[in-house]
Amino acid sequence: MLSVDNVVIERDNWQCRFNFQLTAGQMLLISGASGAGKSTLLDALAGFTAIRGGEISWQGQSLLGLEPAQRPVSMLFQQNNVFEHLSVAQNLALGISGSRKLRPEQQARVTAIAERLQITDQLNKRCTMLSGGQQQRVALGRALLMQRPLLLLDEPFSALDKTTRLTMQALVKEMHDEFGLTTLVVSHQPEEMQAMVDAELYVDKGEANLRQAP
Amino acid sequence: MAQRRQLTLQPSWLATAWVVAALVLPISAVLSMFWQASAEPMPWRWIGNIIQFTLLQASLSTLGSVLLGIVIGRTLARRSFIGRNWLIAWLDACFVMPGLLIVLAILLTWSPTGAVGQFLDWKFYGLPAILLAHWFFETPLIARVVMQQMQRIPEAHIKQAQQLGLTDWQMWRLLDWPAIRAAIFPVAGLVFLICMTSFPVVVSLGGGPGSTTLEIAIYQALHYEFDFYLATWLAVIQLAIGVLLALLILRHLLDSWGAGPINVQRSRPELTSTRYFDGLVILVCLAYWLAPILGLLVKAGWQPLLDAMSSAKLWQATGQTLMIATASAMLGVMLAIGLQAGRGRFAMFVGYTVMLVPSMMLATGAFIILWRYGDALWQRLAAIALLNALMIVPFAIKLLRPAKNAAQARYGRQMTMLGLSQWQRWRWIYWPKMATAIAGALGLAFMLAAGDLGAALMLSSHDLNTLPLRLYRLIGARQLEQALWVGAWLVFIGVMIQRLLAWLARRYHA
Numbered sequence: 001m002l003s004v005d006n007v008v009i010e011r012d013n014w015q016c017r018f019n020f021q022l023t024a025g026q027m028l029l030i031s032g033a034s035g036a037g038k039s040t041l042l043d044a045l046a047g048f049t050a051i052r053g054g055e056i057s058w059q060g061q062s063l064l065g066l067e068p069a070q071r072p073v074s075m076l077f078q079q080n081n082v083f084e085h086l087s088v089a090q091n092l093a094l095g096i097s098g099s100r101k102l103r104p105e106q107q108a109r110v111t112a113i114a115e116r117l118q119i120t121d122q123l124n125k126r127c128t129m130l131s132g133g134q135q136q137r138v139a140l141g142r143a144l145l146m147q148r149p150l151l152l153l154d155e156p157f158s159a160l161d162k163t164t165r166l167t168m169q170a171l172v173k174e175m176h177d178e179f180g181l182t183t184l185v186v187s188h189q190p191e192e193m194q195a196m197v198d199a200e201l202y203v204d205k206g207e208a209n210l211r212q213a214p
Numbered sequence: 215m216a217q218r219r220q221l222t223l224q225p226s227w228l229a230t231a232w233v234v235a236a237l238v239l240p241i242s243a244v245l246s247m248f249w250q251a252s253a254e255p256m257p258w259r260w261i262g263n264i265i266q267f268t269l270l271q272a273s274l275s276t277l278g279s280v281l282l283g284i285v286i287g288r289t290l291a292r293r294s295f296i297g298r299n300w301l302i303a304w305l306d307a308c309f310v311m312p313g314l315l316i317v318l319a320i321l322l323t324w325s326p327t328g329a330v331g332q333f334l335d336w337k338f339y340g341l342p343a344i345l346l347a348h349w350f351f352e353t354p355l356i357a358r359v360v361m362q363q364m365q366r367i368p369e370a371h372i373k374q375a376q377q378l379g380l381t382d383w384q385m386w387r388l389l390d391w392p393a394i395r396a397a398i399f400p401v402a403g404l405v406f407l408i409c410m411t412s413f414p415v416v417v418s419l420g421g422g423p424g425s426t427t428l429e430i431a432i433y434q435a436l437h438y439e440f441d442f443y444l445a446t447w448l449a450v451i452q453l454a455i456g457v458l459l460a461l462l463i464l465r466h467l468l469d470s471w472g473a474g475p476i477n478v479q480r481s482r483p484e485l486t487s488t489r490y491f492d493g494l495v496i497l498v499c500l501a502y503w504l505a506p507i508l509g510l511l512v513k514a515g516w517q518p519l520l521d522a523m524s525s526a527k528l529w530q531a532t533g534q535t536l537m538i539a540t541a542s543a544m545l546g547v548m549l550a551i552g553l554q555a556g557r558g559r560f561a562m563f564v565g566y567t568v569m570l571v572p573s574m575m576l577a578t579g580a581f582i583i584l585w586r587y588g589d590a591l592w593q594r595l596a597a598i599a600l601l602n603a604l605m606i607v608p609f610a611i612k613l614l615r616p617a618k619n620a621a622q623a624r625y626g627r628q629m630t631m632l633g634l635s636q637w638q639r640w641r642w643i644y645w646p647k648m649a650t651a652i653a654g655a656l657g658l659a660f661m662l663a664a665g666d667l668g669a670a671l672m673l674s675s676h677d678l679n680t681l682p683l684r685l686y687r688l689i690g691a692r693q694l695e696q697a698l699w700v701g702a703w704l705v706f707i708g709v710m711i712q713r714l715l716a717w718l719a720r721r722y723h724a
Contacts (some may be wrong), residue, residue: 048627069633080624085646085723098638191336 002045002150002182007054009037009044009206015052016040016206023198024059024149027176027183031190032203038186039078040154041203045184046075058150074143076156081139082127086164088114088138089123113141117171133164140172144179151176153185168204226635229552230564240579241453247446247582256447261431265451268410268427271341275348275409280402282349283356288390289495290357291364302361302576305354308503311660312665312708313351313414315701319506320347320419322694329505333708339421347415350503353404360400365395370555375655382488407459411452411572413668416684418689429451429574433672436581447576453571460570518695530701531684532707534595535664538680539711540664541599546606547655553611554618555636565611568604576601577672584673594673598680602663609662610655617651618644646722653719657712664708681707 002022009016016020016037020026030038038170045056047068056063063071082091092110093100102110114120117137127135131162136156153172157165173196187193194200202209230334255630292301308316324331324346325338335343367389375385413429420430430449522528524720621644629639667682674683681704688697701721 032352046631048630067633068627068630073629073631075627077627081628083625083628085644086642093630094634094642098632098634098642101644 001059003055003057004041004045005055005057005073007044007056008052009040009049010052011037011040011206014206016203018044018054018208019212020201020208022182024182025180026198027173027185027195029190029197029200030184030186030203031188031200034188036203037206037208038203039154042075042154042163042184042186045071045150046073046152046160047071065102072148073149073150073152074146074148075154076136076139076143076151078155078158081156082135084127084144085136086159087124087126088119088130091127091138092123092142092145095142109145113144117141131164132160133168136160136168137171140168140175144175149182151181151183155186155188158188165189166192169196225552225555225640227548229555229558232549233553233564233568233604233607236600237576239569240576240583242581244449244575245444245587248450248557250443253711256444256579261448261451264426264428264431265455266447267425268429271344271348271416271425271427272406272409274341274345275352276402276406278345278349279352279356279405280398282353284360284394284398285495286353286499287357288358288364288386289492290499291361293492293496295496296521301496301504302358304358305499305503308350309352309354309358310661312661312667312680312682312685312701312704313347313412314418314665314667314689315705316350317415317418318685318689318694318697318701320350322698323506325554340425343419343421344416344425347419348409348412349696350506351415352408354503355405356398356401359397362364363397364390366717369394373639400644403459403462407456407569411456411574413574413671414686417667417671418686420594428455429572429668431608432574432578436578436672442582445578449575453575456572456575457570512531515695518586518693519699522696522699527679527684531679531681531700532703534679535681536707538595538599538602538666538670539660539664541596542602542606543587543656543659545599545603546659546663547610547614547652549603549607550610550614551640551652553607554614555640561697562611565607569608570655573601573668574606574672575606575671581672589675591675591677594675594678598666598669598673599663601669602666606659606662607712610659613652613655613658614648615647621647623653649722650716650719653715657708657715660711660715664704 004018004020007016007018009018018041030041032038041127044051045063047063047066047070051064058072059071062074064148083094086094090100090111092113093102096106096109111120114123117140119134119137122130122134122138127138130138139156140207151172157168160168169192172183172185175181185193185197190200200211202211286305290298320343322328324334324343326332371389373602375389380388385486410427411429412427416425416427417433420426425433428451432445432448432452435441435448502636550565553562574590584593584597609632623645629643634642665682666680667686670678670680670683671686681700683706685697688694688700
């Protein structure tokens, strides 16, 4: 279970307060107006933003004090999710090893993920050659290869056209179910995702209100 | 975790240790002589005159460069004309051109036998010649900063001023000066520092004891009088003045200028009232900055070229210059990269501290060390390369930082999320993203080191023979036409190396 207990985050002139629990394997939609604090919450869970008070824990273990790379979290951002100057295969390999030297079984995992995400024929291409949707598939693939149970999505598909965005959202749902992930997804089009999530966290001016999906 | 942190900090601490050692060793050598020197009676009146002349020529050089730079920068920022971008590129080139080539251009234009000087009845050598050379050198830097600052004026403000019917003077007071003011004082401070320590210009154009600066006095004390005590005193005085000045402006020093294209402010009305004035400014620019070089090319004959190229000394000088410049550029850029590798502000502070220490102070220290512990040719070459590498570090940091910061801003969170080590970050992200910037920094560093005269002259011996030294000796022997070809050869090598590095960077990205 992901536990966010009375977490307080200081922003410029105001505070965000979060208090909710999410059962492992669930998918949570985070919605709210721009600047309400949605991305701030994900940054705090991933370890990019310090919190002023409260506790964040996963399966009973506190995440506070852990570096982003040590947390059981992988996150996709609004943009710049892949290293454009590297090839798809190189980007995926970084999800397993910083040295990019993979053992045969690790290489097999990369191949399997690439097949699953339908990017096998792109493996040797530089990411600059890919469309926005394909780049996000690579980013998603790398996040899955990191084998971390919590997947945070901070509007990574917002710049895509509607058809591609819906396809990617469906793909995320498939991966979420297939890999048993606990997923938190921020979206500015909550109506597109409400049918596939287990709960919705509505954030308004730094205050969060958890609603179970109907 | 602790082990990983230790590895992370290694490159920056290694570079820091290098830079600190390279600074501390020569300074310690100078200071060790200083304590012995304190008992000796010093010619304070003479030293006072030298300080006075040093500050006077630096002040007048700075004042002239700032006034000319503002007028020229403002004109180039607002006027569109054929060849504008070429003129700006040429002005930029003047700032990085080897000092002795500028000296040569000034000599062939303004000296009593020069193209313009022959019609003037004036005392050329001394303060006038020094000022003409410094304005040639430093005005382009001020003009670039003025243009950059004017580009930051919001277009809406210019349009509003246009609607209000403001005159050119009113636009200067309300828009241009407030934009320029923030950057002009730090860069004027930088120009003052450069002019205060400008060795090649003063040594070639000073013309006598009345035009002696601290740097020249140090050089003469060591080379002609072999007076360590006097040289040490002078070096300490110069260090004190340099540190005082640099401390006042260091914080802004390297943020005040940068490379990149300068666009015309198309939204700005080209006022009819300023058309003739702007035209005159552009003509002055062409005459002052372009004509001497064209004059050089016209004056250059084939026989001096053959004489220069058939001289064994030229090829010896080329070999030694290539060795020094290659080693300096590589070491300087590696140190700059190393200093930026860690997160420590101390490492960056050390990199910028190099600017506080006058190069002549370091050269004096190197001279003392070589005098004590051996002065084989290879030791002199190594010392010159090391001194030049140190001088390059702040400029290399300045050139590399934007690319590093851009890569960090774009991929910082991804790299952190993936847990990449510092080495992995450099290997996979920074290096590919910074290859062009690194090639540019190496090219500029090569040019600066290849054109250095100060350290080479200070540590010169009968068998030390670099291209700037060769140039200096030819100018001293008034063999100006041969000197011209040696200068052209030096620039050719520098430009070719820059082109080669740019080509390698493009190939890397292809």
